[in-house]
Amino acid sequence: xxxxxxxxxxxxxxxxxxxxxxxxxxxxxxxxxxxxxxxxxxxxxxxxxxxxxxxxxxxxxxxxxxxxxxxxxxxxxxxxxxxxxxxxxxxxxxxxxxxxxxxxxxxxxxxxxxxxxxxxxxxxxxxxxxxxxxxxxxxxxxxxxxxxxxxxxxxxxxxxxxxxxxxxxxxxxxxxxxxxxxxxxxxxxxxxxxxxxxxxxxxxxxxxxxxxxxxxxxxxxxxxxxxxxxxxxxxxxxxxxxxxxxxxxxxxxxxxxxxxxxxxxxxxxxxxxxxxxxxxxxxxxxxxxxxxxxxxxxxxxxxxxxxxxxxxxxxxxxxxxxxxxxxxxxxxxxxxxxxxxxxxxxxxxxxxxxxxxxxxxxxxxxxxxxxxxxxxxxxxxxxxxxxxxxxxxxxxxxxxxx
Amino acid sequence: xxxxxxxxxxxxxxxxxxxxxxxxxxxxxxxxxxxxxxxxxxxxxxxxxxxxxxxxxxxxxxxxxxxxxxxxxxxxxxxxxxxxxxxxxxxxxxxxxxxxxxxxxxxxxxxxxxxxxxxxxxxxxxxxxxxxxxxxxxxxxxxxxxxxxxxxxxxxxxxxxxxxxxxxxxxxxxxxxxxxxxxxxxxxxxxxxxxxxxxxxxxxxxxxxxxxxxxxxxxxxxxxxxxxxxxxxxxxxxxxxxxxxxxxxxxxxxxxxxxxxxxxxxxxxxxxxxxxxxx
Numbered sequence: 157x158x159x160x161x162x163x164x165x166x167x168x169x170x171x172x173x174x175x176x177x178x179x180x181x182x183x184x185x186x187x188x189x190x191x192x193x194x195x196x197x198x199x200x201x202x203x204x205x206x207x208x209x210x211x212x213x214x215x216x217x218x219x220x221x222x223x224x225x226x227x228x229x230x231x232x233x234x235x236x237x238x239x240x241x242x243x244x245x246x247x248x249x250x251x252x253x254x255x256x257x258x259x260x261x262x263x264x265x266x267x268x269x270x271x272x273x274x275x276x277x278x279x280x281x282x283x284x285x286x287x288x289x290x291x292x293x294x295x296x297x298x299x300x301x302x303x304x305x306x307x308x309x310x311x312x313x314x315x316x317x318x319x320x321x322x323x324x325x326x327x328x329x330x331x332x333x334x335x336x337x338x339x340x341x342x343x344x345x346x347x348x349x350x351x352x353x354x355x356x357x358x359x360x361x362x363x364x365x366x367x368x369x370x371x372x373x374x375x376x377x378x379x380x381x382x383x384x385x386x387x388x389x390x391x392x393x394x395x396x397x398x399x400x401x402x403x404x405x406x407x408x409x410x411x412x413x414x415x416x417x418x419x420x421x422x423x424x425x426x427x428x429x430x431x432x433x434x435x436x437x438x439x440x441x442x443x444x445x446x447x448x449x450x451x452x453x454x455x456x457x458x459x460x461x462x463x464x465x466x467x468x469x470x471x472x473x474x475x476x477x478x479x480x481x482x483x484x485x486x487x488x489x490x491x492x493x494x495x496x497x498x499x500x501x502x503x504x505x506x507x508x509x510x511x512x513x514x515x516x517x518x519x520x521x522x523x524x525x526x527x528x529x530x531x532x533x534x535x536x537x538x539x540x541x542x543x544x545x546x547x548x549x550x551x552x553x554x555x556x557x558x
Numbered sequence: 559x560x561x562x563x564x565x566x567x568x569x570x571x572x573x574x575x576x577x578x579x580x581x582x583x584x585x586x587x588x589x590x591x592x593x594x595x596x597x598x599x600x601x602x603x604x605x606x607x608x609x610x611x612x613x614x615x616x617x618x619x620x621x622x623x624x625x626x627x628x629x630x631x632x633x634x635x636x637x638x639x640x641x642x643x644x645x646x647x648x649x650x651x652x653x654x655x656x657x658x659x660x661x662x663x664x665x666x667x668x669x670x671x672x673x674x675x676x677x678x679x680x681x682x683x684x685x686x687x688x689x690x691x692x693x694x695x696x697x698x699x700x701x702x703x704x705x706x707x708x709x710x711x712x713x714x715x716x717x718x719x720x721x722x723x724x725x726x727x728x729x730x731x732x733x734x735x736x737x738x739x740x741x742x743x744x745x746x747x748x749x750x751x752x753x754x755x756x757x758x759x760x761x762x763x764x765x766x767x768x769x770x771x772x773x774x775x776x777x778x779x780x781x782x783x784x785x786x787x788x789x790x791x792x793x794x795x796x797x798x799x800x801x802x803x804x805x806x807x808x809x810x811x812x813x814x815x816x817x818x819x820x821x822x823x824x825x826x827x828x829x830x831x832x833x834x835x836x837x
Binding site: 225271273277278287349 | 735753756
């Protein structure tokens with residue numbers, strides 16, 4: 157999977173967008189215990205890519221491998237033409253460009269640039285500001301560490317702090333900063349040495365709800381001005397939509413889907429991606445043409461119909477949003493049998509959402525789960541108690557089959 | 559309901575805090591054992607003649623030697639002990655026997671009678687010692703019975719206090735901050751200097767103060783390895799020992815000085831510093 161950002165289509169044979177000037181081209185192969193990371197990532201200069209995935213999917217390992225903080229033995233990482241990780245022959249990374257290189261590559265020496273020598277800026281989830289240094293000294297740290305004279309480092313750090321709107325808090329220590337301010341100092345600190353790759357690990361996770369909203373907008377603006385590639389990790393789809401031009405869904409160390417954030421959220425390929433918006437993705441036994449459209453045969457024998465075109469991309473699936481699902485007690489069919497094929501199910505759990513109740517049910521045949529939203533007034537109604545028998549119907553006009 | 563529950567818990571805690579006599583009595587006896595000797599010293603002190611006794615040449619010389627040697631021993635312990643503490647924290651990855659051996663070597667002066675340490679130092683650095691002989695024959699350097707010997711004896715006994723205190727502080731430093739420093743381009747040395755050292759500074763200070771106090775009070779190793787030449791190697795503790803045989807009142811007077819220094823060190827350390835290592 158080498159589908160990259162803008163520019164990849166028009167340059168056949170020369171690799172992907174990321175390996176061009178300023179871009180990132182990474183073929184990450186990391187094995188640790190039972191966990192395997194096997195993920196290709198190409199990011200164009202100026203592009204922001206969000207890695208979206210459940211806990212333990214390997215998102216943070218991706219950042220660690222790119223930053224050089226996690227051993228990434230079998231990986232190839234090229235940033236702005238510089239090999240950070242991989243086999244090198246004549247200053248060029250091998251193995252990444254084509255099968256012809258593969259045999260020569262196995263004997264070429266491996267290079268792994270240590271973290272401190274990588275032109276990479278990292279914003280950690282817990283910010284990791286140095287508690288004994290002021291905000292200004294924190295931001296100046298990377299410049300000083302790379303040998304920039306003190307006065308110049310302080311001046312540049314001040315500019316960086318101004319840019320994140322914290323010029324007047326330069327003399328505060330991290331203990332005297334709010335979560336949002338500390339996050340902005342962390343971003344300024346990562347950007348100050350002028351990295352060619354910016355990495356952000358759950359940049360908004362450590363903040364409370366109000367600060368998140370405010371900072372998400374501020375961060376989107378900051379990231380928009382970053383010239384190099386940016387990779388951020390998040391488990392919040394709202395962050396992905398607000399901050400990134402492209403989202404890569406990572407599960408079990410692999411990229412399972414990628415595309416524009418809105419497109420991924422509207423057409424989820426996996427149950428995890430579906431869960432981000434409360435949608436449902438099932439894997440059908442098979443999909444075939446039937447009277448009036450497509451029909452999917454579900455494990456256990458049930459069927460779901462679709463009046464839409466068959467989707468061409470992604471794995472075989474039955475996908476539909478929560479609004480497509482109707483729940484009703486068994487034995488009462490207001491449509492008199494004219495509606496979609498009913499699937500008998502039982503209520504698994506009921507969750508309070510802001511304005512609705514989310515009722516998760518599991519089908520009697522096949523054990524498939526789906527979540528429907530019902531009006532809040534239905535709280536405590538006997539039909540939606542856990543264990544209650546219900547009938548699931550899915551609106552064919554809102555079902556995607558592939 | 560929660561309020562009454564917490565009130566009940568409060569009353570219970572208060573009741574629990576009252577110790578049973580089987581604990582209280584030995585605790586008080588133990589406390590008396592630690593406190594009463596100091597009281598006896600204060601009672602027996604020759605208060606009227608205290609000034610002249612403390613200002614005698616012998617005492618002033620001993621004070622000068624003591625302070626000089628203890629300061630030098632503390633500096634030497636800092637220079638050698640902080641890297642040693644760093645080595646101890648990185649020894650976690652070593653095979654267990656090596657790790658235990660290293661820790662034993664660092665800790666042994668804490669449990670060894672100092673006089674044994676003094677004898678051992680003589681056999682190492684004495685004129686006929688393992689290193690002392692070549693030093694003497696080739697370079698003409700003689701260490702025993704000099705100020706250098708006092709400093710070495712004090713360092714041998716006092717440095718472990720500093721090492722263990724600094725090691726505790728080093729272990730308390732968030733590894734994530736060192737990772738962050740590396741990600742910002744800092745070399746290991748730069749990260750150590752700019753991040754680790756400032757964060758362990760309280761632990762280093764505590765260790766240095768303890769080390770200084772221990773060096774100032776050192777007796778056994780000093781008298782064995784460095785002797786008691788007035789003005790050169792006679793420290794306050796060795797002068798107390800000598801005075802005790804000829805002029806007991808002066809011994810008490812000098813003891814008071816050492817007691818005052820000990821109390822001052824404890825006041826300087828405060829709880830926070832003393833508990834740094836255990837964090």
